[in-house]
Amino acid sequence: MASPPEQVARPATIRDVAAAAAVSIGTASKALNGRGRMRDETRDRVLAAAERLGFRPNPLAQGLLAGRTYTVGLVTGDSYGRFSIPVMLGAEDALGAGQISVFLCDTRDDPIRERHYLDRLLARRVEGIIVTGRRTEPRPGIGHDLPVPVVYAMTQSTDESDYSIIPDDRGGGVLATRHLLATGRTRVGHVTGPEGFQAARERAAGLTATLAEAGLEPAGEILFGEWSEEWGRQAADILLHAAPDVDAVFCGSDQIARGVAETLRERGRRVPDDVALAGFDNWEPMALGCRPPLTTVDMNLGEIGRLAARHLLDAIAGKPVPSGVHTVPAALVPRASTRRSI
Amino acid sequence: MASPPEQVARPATIRDVAAAAAVSIGTASKALNGRGRMRDETRDRVLAAAERLGFRPNPLAQGLLAGRTYTVGLVTGDSYGRFSIPVMLGAEDALGAGQISVFLCDTRDDPIRERHYLDRLLARRVEGIIVTGRRTEPRPGIGHDLPVPVVYAMTQSTDESDYSIIPDDRGGGVLATRHLLATGRTRVGHVTGPEGFQAARERAAGLTATLAEAGLEPAGEILFGEWSEEWGRQAADILLHAAPDVDAVFCGSDQIARGVAETLRERGRRVPDDVALAGFDNWEPMALGCRPPLTTVDMNLGEIGRLAARHLLDAIAGKPVPSGVHTVPAALVPRASTRRSI
DNA sequence: ATGAAAGCGCTAACAG
DNA sequence: CTGTTAGCGCTTTCAT
Numbered sequence: 044m045a046s047p048p049e050q051v052a053r054p055a056t057i058r059d060v061a062a063a064a065a066v067s068i069g070t071a072s073k074a075l076n077g078r079g080r081m082r083d084e085t086r087d088r089v090l091a092a093a094e095r096l097g098f099r100p101n102p103l104a105q106g107l108l109a110g111r112t113y114t115v116g117l118v119t120g121d122s123y124g125r126f127s128i129p130v131m132l133g134a135e136d137a138l139g140a141g142q143i144s145v146f147l148c149d150t151r152d153d154p155i156r157e158r159h160y161l162d163r164l165l166a167r168r169v170e171g172i173i174v175t176g177r178r179t180e181p182r183p184g185i186g187h188d189l190p191v192p193v194v195y196a197m198t199q200s201t202d203e204s205d206y207s208i209i210p211d212d213r214g215g216g217v218l219a220t221r222h223l224l225a226t227g228r229t230r231v232g233h234v235t236g237p238e239g240f241q242a243a244r245e246r247a248a249g250l251t252a253t254l255a256e257a258g259l260e261p262a263g264e265i266l267f268g269e270w271s272e273e274w275g276r277q278a279a280d281i282l283l284h285a286a287p288d289v290d291a292v293f294c295g296s297d298q299i300a301r302g303v304a305e306t307l308r309e310r311g312r313r314v315p316d317d318v319a320l321a322g323f324d325n326w327e328p329m330a331l332g333c334r335p336p337l338t339t340v341d342m343n344l345g346e347i348g349r350l351a352a353r354h355l356l357d358a359i360a361g362k363p364v365p366s367g368v369h370t371v372p373a374a375l376v377p378r379a380s381t382r383r384s385i
Numbered sequence: 386m387a388s389p390p391e392q393v394a395r396p397a398t399i400r401d402v403a404a405a406a407a408v409s410i411g412t413a414s415k416a417l418n419g420r421g422r423m424r425d426e427t428r429d430r431v432l433a434a435a436e437r438l439g440f441r442p443n444p445l446a447q448g449l450l451a452g453r454t455y456t457v458g459l460v461t462g463d464s465y466g467r468f469s470i471p472v473m474l475g476a477e478d479a480l481g482a483g484q485i486s487v488f489l490c491d492t493r494d495d496p497i498r499e500r501h502y503l504d505r506l507l508a509r510r511v512e513g514i515i516v517t518g519r520r521t522e523p524r525p526g527i528g529h530d531l532p533v534p535v536v537y538a539m540t541q542s543t544d545e546s547d548y549s550i551i552p553d554d555r556g557g558g559v560l561a562t563r564h565l566l567a568t569g570r571t572r573v574g575h576v577t578g579p580e581g582f583q584a585a586r587e588r589a590a591g592l593t594a595t596l597a598e599a600g601l602e603p604a605g606e607i608l609f610g611e612w613s614e615e616w617g618r619q620a621a622d623i624l625l626h627a628a629p630d631v632d633a634v635f636c637g638s639d640q641i642a643r644g645v646a647e648t649l650r651e652r653g654r655r656v657p658d659d660v661a662l663a664g665f666d667n668w669e670p671m672a673l674g675c676r677p678p679l680t681t682v683d684m685n686l687g688e689i690g691r692l693a694a695r696h697l698l699d700a701i702a703g704k705p706v707p708s709g710v711h712t713v714p715a716a717l718v719p720r721a722s723t724r725r726s727i
Numbered sequence: 728a729t730g731a732a733a734g735c736g737c738t739a740a741c742a743g
Numbered sequence: 744c745t746g747t748t749a750g751c752g753c754t755t756t757c758a759t
Contacts, residue, residue, distance in 0.1 A: 107735050
């Protein structure tokens, strides 16, 4: 038995719709796009046909004509994803709302791959590019000869004429320190990551500036080290030795804070009663798993992504846009580790 | 002074190339694509012109003609990203190699948004869709009336005729348990997440089956609870009470294992000397931050993504592909928490 | 109010 | 060996 000449899943074209509605292609187009004037009956007939055939305009054809693709590229080097994922999702969120689709590229922090992907994105005629990273360290921009706007999110270009948007690490340090002071602490130590990281330096600067405003100095030296729990454990001992009267520790990351918490406990210092503890990142599995749950600073990564996307949209739309490095305010997330029990 | 009629950044078209090389458009096309025969000199002239003008074929035009888009959609519901990100990057990796670009969509686990994004992806004429999740729990498929193939990665469709690829949780449980037995342990307890999770049940099943093979039973009850450190801490006490002679604990997640480690230490049990400890996930910040560093099971999430992508490519290519639920073997990552000091 | 025709950038078939 | 032509699906004048 020969099967009927069933139309395979070839998507319906406007031509099919026009034929089904017994109108010309041009009329069908107008009906579908609400353009031009025509008899209601005609329009309805076309729309009904489109509906029935499950017609969807081919975006390639539309884009070809309009000279637009309604796509942007999202280039990330942070395979690990801890930081860039929230940024990416924020960006995707803001772009998706505007009917812009996002091409995802993972460069694995490899400049060769990055170059390759940029090529591909441009070949695809993306209308803009968002570059995200895992560190806020300045990095060389991806070039200015690009035919589309570029924004840097959670990373910054060394080029002042690029637009970069990063967390306000300094402000985050200020927030945490103010909070510690507000709970009545005055001997505040600081344990953080490598001094080579701008984020570490900025957070520390926020702390010292805020302490200075209150006429205070950090308890002990500021301890730069690594972004690890192990360093937190070690550093806590160093700090306790250098400043035995320490009554608060602000840490450059939640991981470090957990290490500090552990050592404090083992040395018989109660958190928060004897020593208040604040982290940075609001990395929930870390912060909530801490004993007690950790007060920390949230960098609003999603917001960074959203702002980057909006900026990109503006640039694509040809609006005048600022350049330079911009920051997004951080937010304090108070938890038990700084709550003074009465 | 009138500025010269500078060509704005309008990308060069094949027409420009043809004109610059003084050939017809058709000839230019052939030269650029290595199709057809022609004088070397002509070909070179065209290629040189293309080079000089920075010509890139417009993928929209190519796709329009070929009826293909060389894009696939990646739909994730796991905004948190802990599990789906490695899967996504693995998929992106496998697809990128094949010149396929990936549209990223975050549904935030919201069926409405999912529906919306599917619509958008189909409107964009993606050639296939990968659905990823944060749990391996069966979920309703996204439908069979779709005009493109779909694969489920790190989540599974309830529909047997769909193709799903998930970690081998049971095999992971077997690996961990064998390892514990190999270090000479015989009283193995198990603390894991909610029984409602298939992953928890499978990992537990791997454990009990492996113990049974050795003529053993779990030490104490299998403790189902939550995926949290806090639960690990509580459960360890329960376990120590129920089976004081326990000499190993296999945990359903690294987070749980950390909680268990903490309680063990506080109760004076040394890890690994008195009690060996194994986790699950190989979530490095957790596993490495543990004291001592945690032996754990890696689910090979990247591989899951890669395989999903390859399967999708095969399906797109029209090759016959299997359906049903498939698993990717897990791998043991031995660290100090199970190393018997001599 | 509707239809015909041109053209977006490209490739493929066919002439010359 | 090269040029011409048709057409992918769609929108947009411009006739009718």
